[in-house]
Amino acid sequence: xxLLEVFKDSEDLVDFPAGSxxxxxxxxxxxxxxxxxxxxxxxxxxxxxxTAHSGEIVGEMALIxxxxxxxTVTAKT
Numbered sequence: 001x002x003l004l005e006v007f008k009d010s011e012d013l014v015d016f017p018a019g020s021x022x023x024x025x026x027x028x029x030x031x032x033x034x035x036x037x038x039x040x041x042x043x044x045x046x047x048x049x050x051t052a053h054s055g056e057i058v059g060e061m062a063l064i065x066x067x068x069x070x071x072t073v074t075a076k077t
């Protein structure tokens with residue numbers, strides 16, 4: 001079973017319109033996110049590092065490394 005199947009009926013689903021900032025570099029973070037559909041951009045110091053797609057996890061590094069966001073995540077689509 002993939003991540004999309006596991007979380008598809010979650011009550012915690014949030015829709016982020018394109019351009020919405022989901023997580024901010026340097027901010028405290030205590031959640032990770034699963035991209036259910038669309039794409040999100042991951043950047044550091046306004047430099048695009050990667051684009052995450054449906055089924056990928058973002059924001060998990062804050063849970064692993066001291067609860068501080070290492071990158072900004074913005075909804076692309």
